[in-house]
Amino acid sequence: MGEDERREFTVTTARRVVESLAPEELPAFAATSEAFLRDPERLLAGRRCGDEALGSGIDTVVALLSPAALAVAAAVYDQLVDRAGDAVVRGGDRVLSRLRARFRRRSAVEGDEDSATEPETAEPETAGSLTTGPLTDEQRERVREVAEARARALGLTEDRVRLLVGAIVDSLDRED
Numbered sequence: 001m002g003e004d005e006r007r008e009f010t011v012t013t014a015r016r017v018v019e020s021l022a023p024e025e026l027p028a029f030a031a032t033s034e035a036f037l038r039d040p041e042r043l044l045a046g047r048r049c050g051d052e053a054l055g056s057g058i059d060t061v062v063a064l065l066s067p068a069a070l071a072v073a074a075a076v077y078d079q080l081v082d083r084a085g086d087a088v089v090r091g092g093d094r095v096l097s098r099l100r101a102r103f104r105r106r107s108a109v110e111g112d113e114d115s116a117t118e119p120e121t122a123e124p125e126t127a128g129s130l131t132t133g134p135l136t137d138e139q140r141e142r143v144r145e146v147a148e149a150r151a152r153a154l155g156l157t158e159d160r161v162r163l164l165v166g167a168i169v170d171s172l173d174r175e176d
Contacts, residue, residue: 005100006077007037012103013073014066016171021163022065032066040074043067044154065164068154072168075150076143099172135172144169 011033018025025032036043044067080099135143147168151161 005103006074006081008103009077009099010070010073011037013076013168013171014069016174017069017073017164017167018066020167020170021069025064025066029066033070036067036070040071044071068151068156068160068164069167071154072147072150072164076146076168076172079142079146102172102174140169140173143172 014033015026015029018029032043144165147165148161151164156164
């Protein structure tokens with residue numbers, strides 16, 4: 001799985017979380033996600049000082065949820081790739097392929113309406129195929145565990161952990 005797919009998954013998932021939980025952050029989301037993708041640790045270092053905005057002005061307020069959503073989405077992606085890789089070795093898995101298909105459809109719809117109408121080619125059911133469908137209960141639970149662990153590691157309050165994890169899982173369950 002390539003870095004471009006990781007970036008797409010991370011940004012798309014985090015954007016959906018921000019749309020759901022903190023829509024006021026959307027105007028600065030693109031800049032925040034670019035900063036995260038360039039240097040995640042640097043962007044997250046500012047969060048470790050606390051969960052509150054420091055200083056004054058809109059720029060400091062806007063960055064509250066977005067970096068955490070990006071970090072959690074990246075951790076979820078990494079976990080799904082690891083699990084899908086293990087499953088492929090055992091004989092094939094649909095987890096990553098389902099997510100890839102969703103994000104390719106979303107990207108096509110958001111970025112280029114014409115490419116959304118291109119037919120998908122049939123491929124074997126592996127981590128690289130483009131089958132669709134919802135996450136299984138087991139997959140959803142594993143995503144929840146990884147997201148909770150990463151959110152807690154970022155120092156979020158338990159209320160924020162629950163909200164963020166719920167929004168991540170909801171984002172992955174969406175069919176659009």
